Amino acid sequence: MSVTDSLSVCTILGYNASNPLIFTRIDFWIFLAAVFACYIFVVRKMLLRTIFLLSCSLYFYYKSCGLFFLLILFSIGINYWFALWISESKTKAVRKLLLILSVGVNLFLLGYFKYTAFFIDTVNTIFGVAWKVPPSIGAILASWLKGEAVAFEDIVLPVGISFYTFQAISYVVDVYRRTIPALRSIADFGLYLSFFPALVAGPIVRATEFIPQIRRPYNVSSREASHALFLILVGLFKKIVLSDYISLNLVDRVFNNPSAYTGLENLLASYGYTMQIYCDFSGYTDIAIGVALLLGFRLSINFNFPYRAKSLTDFWRRWHISLSSWLRDYLYIPLGGSRHGRWVMFGALFTTMLLGGLWHGAHAQFVFWGGAHGVGLIISKIIDRLPSRILVNPFFIVLRYVLTFHYVVFLWIFFRAQSFETAQQVLTQILFEFNGSVFVQALMGYSTVFALMFLGYGLHWMPIRWGEGVRGAFIKSPLWVKGIITLLVVLLLLNVQSADLQPFIYFNF
Known part of the structure; x- marks a missing residue:
């Protein structure tokens, strides 16, 4: 065996920490x-x-x-x-x-x-x-x-x-x-x-x-195979075009040194991370579900437009569904659930979310993130007991949507920050160093980032039937059309992909 052959065998069989098999590397698709x-x-x-x-x-x-x-x-x-x-x-x-x-x-x-x-x-x-x-x-x-x-x-x-x-x-x-x-x-x-x-x-x-x-x-039909391809392309687009670009060009810069940026930039980075983590994680699961389907296995969806949630309870029915349902079935219900009165339910909710935060990592900010979500869920349950005339009031419905979304954004700050001190710096800048006069300057300086954030939120909040229409059109399109679309998406991904490896966020958990 030649030296070249030996090196090839080592590359295939050896482990290289800097070159893992992840969905965004060509090595995975060769595999x-x-x-x-x-x-x-x-x-x-x-x-x-x-x-x-x-x-x-x-x-x-x-x-x-x-x-x-x-x-x-x-x-x-x-x-x-x-x-x-x-x-x-x-x-x-x-x-x-x-x-x-x-x-x-x-x-x-x-x-x-x-x-x-x-x-x-x-x-x-x-x-x-x-x-x-x-x-x-x-x-x-x-x-x-x-x-x-x-x-x-x-x-x-x-x-x-x-x-x-x-x-x-x-x-x-x-x-x-x-x-x-x-x-x-x-x-x-x-x-x-x-x-x-x-x-x-x-x-x-x-x-x-x-x-x-x-x-x-x-037994995978041609329709299911087309659906799998659609999920894979959408997942790669979410991860490489939206998540990675927003991360590298705004979020990472601001969260690495919040005090060096204005409150406006810290706020925009918080909105940016909110979209980044969604595109990163849901992009991974889209690809996973697509690849599994091609192999003949049907996996359940893990996300259902979480930022459309009308309450924090609704958010956790839409976000990381496989984890939230696991916590419900194997922790919340055994702790008493909603079967033994209000206070037992509140205690079970808080404990479940506190441990859910700890599941993400052994850091104080994750514990706070989980505990704060537990408190938010308790408040959400209390609000659900308000008279129906209040709950169906259009103004109240819109207000609850807005407050739910911004409570989630607020807690993502702690989730993203490397420490409590970093999270405090971000919040301090937003509250006390907010300089709205630099908005136009920031818009020009981060024009591509803002465009991608606008695209991400626009796709997330657009009518569901529009997205289903695009999915259906792709599935029904001729094979040559699918081939052209796939080629165009791949060329786009190659053009915008960062030279450095950008691992999926949840690889750390």
């Missing part, structure tokens, strides 16, 4: 083309199809985060066996004990990688001590093999661990509740937990929806 080229030979053979897709998913995860793919293998194995033990246990006490152990193992893994540093930093701050983060078993083993001292360093968060851990927990809980039977095939369960289109940033897949599809014959 996907190779997957489809082989898929046609196994698609009619159920077991081979499952093993093939599982292998592709594990390879995808390995290329995304290296040896952390061993962690998902462990998660597959331990949750597979726990579910079987729960299913085969005869007594309720044993089943409950196994459920507690399973959830405990999953939360321990998630907690170690995501919250250990936050916990130790908090203890150090409160008690004035100097504890250090304990290294993982993998780090200890690597240091021992190299003959080096064990390093106490920051813990690297494995990509997608929050998503597949929640999927694992919901599967075991569903088996415990006898909602679904425990899978006998570890390959089937492995594919459910690691299915690559949704692996690293969702949507959070439910076992009740996904597992029955594993054994169904492949």
